[in-house]
Amino acid sequence: MSSVLxxxxxxxxxxxxxxxxxVSFEVQSGDYVGIIxxxxxxxxxxxKLVLGLEKGNGKISLFGTELSQFRQWHxxxxxxxxxxxxxxxxxxxxxxxxxxxxxxxxxxxxxVRELKQVCEAMMQTNTREYAGTIFHDLSxxxxxxxxxxRALVSRPQVLILDExxxxxxxxxxxxxxxxxxxxxxKHGVTILLITHDTGEVGKHISKFMYIDKRLVFFGTKEExxxxxxxxxxxxxxxxxxxxxxHNRHGHCPLGDSCEECSHAH
Amino acid sequence: MLINFLSYGFVQKGLLAxxxxxxxxxxxxxxxxLKRLSLIGDGMSHICLTGVAVALLTxxxxxxxxxxxxxxxxxxxxxxxxxxxxxxDAAIGIVSAAGLSVGLLITALAGGFNTDLLSFLFGSIxxxxxxEAALCGLLLFVIxxxxxxxxxxxxxxxxxxxxxxxxxxxxxxxHTVLVLITSVAIVLAFKVVGIFLIxxxxxxxxxxxxxxxxxxxxxxWKSVAFSVLSVWLGVFVSFVYDIPSGAAIILMNLFFLAxxxxxxxxxxxxxx
Numbered sequence: 001m002s003s004v005l006x007x008x009x010x011x012x013x014x015x016x017x018x019x020x021x022x023v024s025f026e027v028q029s030g031d032y033v034g035i036i037x038x039x040x041x042x043x044x045x046x047x048k049l050v051l052g053l054e055k056g057n058g059k060i061s062l063f064g065t066e067l068s069q070f071r072q073w074h075x076x077x078x079x080x081x082x083x084x085x086x087x088x089x090x091x092x093x094x095x096x097x098x099x100x101x102x103x104x105x106x107x108x109x110x111x112v113r114e115l116k117q118v119c120e121a122m123m124q125t126n127t128r129e130y131a132g133t134i135f136h137d138l139s140x141x142x143x144x145x146x147x148x149x150r151a152l153v154s155r156p157q158v159l160i161l162d163e164x165x166x167x168x169x170x171x172x173x174x175x176x177x178x179x180x181x182x183x184x185x186k187h188g189v190t191i192l193l194i195t196h197d198t199g200e201v202g203k204h205i206s207k208f209m210y211i212d213k214r215l216v217f218f219g220t221k222e223e224x225x226x227x228x229x230x231x232x233x234x235x236x237x238x239x240x241x242x243x244x245x246h247n248r249h250g251h252c253p254l255g256d257s258c259e260e261c262s263h264a265h
Numbered sequence: 266m267l268i269n270f271l272s273y274g275f276v277q278k279g280l281l282a283x284x285x286x287x288x289x290x291x292x293x294x295x296x297x298x299l300k301r302l303s304l305i306g307d308g309m310s311h312i313c314l315t316g317v318a319v320a321l322l323t324x325x326x327x328x329x330x331x332x333x334x335x336x337x338x339x340x341x342x343x344x345x346x347x348x349x350x351x352x353x354d355a356a357i358g359i360v361s362a363a364g365l366s367v368g369l370l371i372t373a374l375a376g377g378f379n380t381d382l383l384s385f386l387f388g389s390i391x392x393x394x395x396x397e398a399a400l401c402g403l404l405l406f407v408i409x410x411x412x413x414x415x416x417x418x419x420x421x422x423x424x425x426x427x428x429x430x431x432x433x434x435x436x437x438x439x440h441t442v443l444v445l446i447t448s449v450a451i452v453l454a455f456k457v458v459g460i461f462l463i464x465x466x467x468x469x470x471x472x473x474x475x476x477x478x479x480x481x482x483x484x485x486w487k488s489v490a491f492s493v494l495s496v497w498l499g500v501f502v503s504f505v506y507d508i509p510s511g512a513a514i515i516l517m518n519l520f521f522l523a524x525x526x527x528x529x530x531x532x533x534x535x536x537x
Contacts, residue, residue, distance in 0.1 A: 051427075052430065
């Protein structure tokens with residue numbers, strides 16, 4: 001497995017108020033990382049730093065290249081928490097929004113290959129029927145699916161997602177996480193996902209990262225769930241997450257591999 | 266009457282220069298309005314007063330004197346917003362006030378207002394020279410070349426700036442070039458409509474076009490069409506009724522904006 005993202009001693013402060021302190025970790029190709037932590041813990045800032053949207057102290061490498069030298073942005077797909085706060089009068093179709101996800105942007109024309117990629121991404125996210133609709137005429141949930149298509153259109157090797165499911169209804173959310181799981185398992189796409197929806201997402205995630213200004217925990221789901229040290233160190237929030245993962249009213253998201261459940265049975 | 270009107274050399278020059286600069290402002294204005302920077306035109310136009318006042322004091326060409334002054338001020342607005350995190354509207358207000366006060370101070374030191382300064386304040390499209398008309402043509406040419414080459418970068422940066430950055434779009438460079446070209450357009454436009462009304466050329470045609478368009482390319486060409494038609498109709502009306510041409514041009518733009526509102530209300534455009 002090769003390194004997709006390497007973060008070393010990363011720190012960041014807004015107006016001298018520290019948001020992240022000395023964070024170091026490495027994400028390998030094929031990982032599906034769920035990033036959790038309290039509000040204001042620095043999760044979104046971490047992703048912004050990784051994407052070069054903010055500048056912090058420390059070293060970030062994407063696919064072995066230092067961030068300042070990194071140019072292969074087609075390998076990275078990004079979906080933010082909220083729809084772009086663009087002018088509501090912006091007359092741009094859903095298809096044109098998806099097209100913006102491509103990095104080869106010279107001229108104003110659109111090639112057959114580009115259209116094919118756009119079509120594929122819209123099919124994947126079930127948004128083909130809105131292709132010609134003005135983006136701001138879509139519901140928030142539909143907009144979010146179109147934006148997911150935009151993140152997928154360049155066929156990225158890593159997807160960076162910041163609470164993408166907040167605006168989705170139950171069925172769209174299920175479809176959304178199923179698609180992410182498929183991309184991860186069938187196509188080997190590495191995923192970094194900020195989420196509070198640990199119950200649903202926990203079924204698919206392979207690693208957890210817990211951020212609260214500093215990196216409190218980074219390891220496999222099993223380590224997270226079954227380590228008494230983790231629960232002790234993380235307190236109520238971690239216990240809440242573990243409870244979600246071991247939803248007493250449903251099945252364990254770890255399935256047959258969960259030792260705790262097999263002991264209980 | 267129309268043939269008679271068009272037969273005058275100064276009218277031909279005025280219409281040519283006016284159409285070219287109106288088209289340039291109409292294209293730039295679309296991006297400024299969508300990036301919520303439309304008031305930058307208002308701020309920069311006030312700064313023009315400093316350039317004009319310095320030019321009148323030193324007996325140099327007001328256009329050539331104003332270009333560097335307005336460009337530097339526009340970069341100042343950008344620095345205020347980016348380095349010191351001052352909101353764009355506040356930064357525009359600060360630089361605009363500075364430009365106006367320095368301009369008025371220089372004017373007072375030079376012995377007060379004269380007819381030349383008043384013509385810059387209120388516009389005098391019919392006194393445009395061939396050289397200034399050629400400059401307007403060059404400006405529009407440069408804008409169209411840049412638009413063709415960086416169309417997707419521009420639309421992407423206007424629609425969703427953070428995402429555009431993750432696609433490798435040099436958002437900062439796009440922003441700087443947009444603001445600097447707008448500076449030149451504003452300086453060239455003050456002869457057409459006057460310092461007080463320049464920002465209207467950057468705001469009204471794009472807003473009217475945004476109300477009645479379903480694609481981004483439609484917005485661009487409709488904005489240009491409204492703006493150029495307003496120049497022609499405005500100059501003609503001012504010629505016939507002997508009224509200030511700058512004011513007549515802006516009133517024509519407002520007429521097209523009113524028509525766009527009516528068109529939208531009648532349900533001919535998409536529901537918003």
